[in-house]
Amino acid sequence: QVQLVESGGGSVQAGGSLRLSCTASGRTSSSTAMGWFRQAPGKEREFVSVITGGRRYYADSVKDRFTILRDNAWNTVYLQMNSLKPEDTAVYYCAASRLLNGPYTTETRYDYWGQGTQVTVSS
Numbered sequence: 001q002v003q004l005v006e007s008g009g010g011s012v013q014a015g016g017s018l019r020l021s022c023t024a025s026g027r028t029s030s031s032t033a034m035g036w037f038r039q040a041p042g043k044e045r046e047f048v049s050v051i052t053g054g055r056r057y058y059a060d061s062v063k064d065r066f067t068i069l070r071d072n073a074w075n076t077v078y079l080q081m082n083s084l085k086p087e088d089t090a091v092y093y094c095a096a097s098r099l100l101n102g103p104y105t106t107e108t109r110y111d112y113w114g115q116g117t118q119v120t121v122s123s
Helices: none
Strands: 002-007 010-013 018-026 033-039 046-052 055-058 066-070 076-081 090-097 117-122
Touching (some): 002 090, 018 033, 018 117, 033 076, 046 076, 055 066
Parallel strands (some): 010 117
Antiparallel strands (some): 018 076, 033 090, 046 055, 066 076
């Protein structure tokens, strides 16, 4: 069993930065894929980024602005968000997958979810 707790959300003006954290308790390792999704009001939850082993993947909408990082103990994942835009406003969710192979871009590939943290970007 894995429990995920996100933190670091908040409000920021366009062009600003935020760093989200997701701490996992339970059995995780370097092979556990850890991802970030987001859900804006009235929209479906969408893939943002994933880190699995040493590989990182990003949605096109956040590429070159967001960076996913992982600490050496493999139990905390960060999402560094720079050059934020109003369209980045959403609840951001951390997720963990027990699958050893991807793709990891859809919700159904994940087994554990955090409670979400709100990110609001004003223009």
